[in-house]
Amino acid sequence: MDKRIRVLVAKPGLDGHDRGAKVVARALRDAGFEVIYTGIRLTPEQIAESALQEDVNVVALSLLSGAHNTLFPKIVELLKAKGMTDVLTIGGGVIPDSDIPGLKAAGIAEVFTPGTPTSAIVDYINANVK
């Protein structure tokens, strides 16, 4: 396969804690993916638009503020509305286990919680990207 997997690492909402997003972005890049990191404080619209413009295979969302139940599903909706039905959308951050089924039902393929090794995210993307 000569076309590299393209990943958008994005931080929706107002939360500025991007240590995790940056560490994951760098680990994905070291694993051979093309990685675009958006920076902090993006609206769902801005993230969906970047995903479209950058023609990515994966959107990886990071949020630590607790606003994930509102913002993650909204991004999935906007991606669908833009015709990006094949994009793999994953999330991470301070997310209680009890929120995970709801996020998955809303179209977040997988949720990675604190303590996850970056290698697990790499493996997941390799196994699931379409």
Next chain:
Amino acid sequence: MANETLKAGFEAYTAGVVAKLDKNPERANLEPSRLYTPLDVEGFDYEKDLGFPGEYPFTRGVQPTMYRGRFWTMRMYAGFSTAEESNKRYRYLLANGGSGLSCAFDLPTQIGYDSTDAMAEGEVGKVGVAIDSLADMEILFDQIDLSKVSTSMTINAPASVLLCMYIAVAEKQGVSADKLRGTIQNDILKEYAARGTYIFPPKPSMRLITNIFEYCAKNVPLWNTISISGYHIREAGSTASQEIAFTIADGIAYVEAAIKAGMDVDAFAGRLSFFWNAHNNVLEEVAKFRASRRVWAKVMKERFGAKKAKSQMLRVHTQTAGSMLTAQQPNNNIVRVALQTAAAVMGGTQSLHTNSKDEALALPTTESVTIALRTQQIVAYESGLADTVDPLGGSYYVEALTNKIEAEAWDYIKKIDEIGGAPEAIAKGYIQKEIQDSAYKWQMDIEKGNKIIVGVNKFQQEEEAPKNLLRVDGSVGELQAKKIAALKAKRDNAKVEAALAALKAACADESVNLMPLILEAVHAYATEGEICGVMREVFGEYKSHVAL
């Protein structure tokens, strides 16, 4: 020379150990030396390097008797949902032996948006309390006597607005501003570098900060006008040395800005305060606290010519490291926090927040906050750590480590000076890159097993999903929207318009101190979003520099 026999003895000891290393191997990846002796602190000069507590260079602490007189302030960072909910938590903490308040605001409040702003969607009341106007602030401090309590507020870009709200609430209680004690974080440089709740570009942001220094020196003299924060730099992944180096470099920039604005260093420097992280490595942390006091004392005396002792002493609030809490086996976090508390106390902190065991998962419940507060009380009353000043002073290891951290900090400060100071080093992305590199190294060390985190990469066990996590009611946004609508119907809107227009005009004139105009707008019940909105119009917004 005694050191000659010591050197010979040390060499013999080392040779003996090395000869048997095949048979008695040591653990891999140990950073410190095997053994510290007087050889590691050669040239040690007690009076010059340590001195006495309460005296230059304050290595042993900023007060002569430290905790023998009074313990540190046990200040629990709290706030969530509405002002009503948070007020209940504050009164609970004070009733249970908390000795100061520390307000956590939600992200819209921290970034100058009203709860009804489109940017606030999903964030209202989540990581802290939602404050939209003076009306919310009145509820937040209901039945709390502001002449008795000291209050710290984690607020940066709109620090001026929240401080004015606090002053206005106190006025209503009959407490004059010169009696108020507390701290605003007000440290914008670390927001650009590590924490992210910036609004305006650096120049107007630095103006707001110096306006606050000047206003408080005259009107709120007991208030700590800034909390120059290493905490978030460390949370973003820096090392201990980087934490104090980048923070002190920020401190230098604030002092330079205030001097440039025409203030005398001794008129404001005594109200500068700092904020450190208490991380996992206990002795490294103790050394970090000691080194930071020595570096700041030298900076203030030698670089800025500060004469008052108060201007030279680094007073510090501490929080245990949130990033070291694990979601796995959360009860283990109680032990981590206890050790971090011990480090902060042996390091000589002036106040302390201890994290709760469940904070890798959610905001803490009342039960877990109580354990965190009790942890401080146990260290204070039972451990003996608070019974003598700087108990680790003179330890060969701790003194050598203090020297090492100090030397590393000076190297960074020199490098940042060469770049042109902290604001320039941040604009160039230098500080961010150094922090990111350390964060990545930390993560890779864990993934390779060079560093062990119990329950995460060793001693894992199957566990049930934790129960009883605190959940913030999703309707806080609607509640706040109703409050704002009611407020706008009730207040004198002409007065609000006039106050905002006056503020806007003043923003465009750099010679004006904005504090009295902000206070006027607050008094008129202008919302935080309206006040910051006016400033946004004149000052513009900061765009961050993104690099991996």
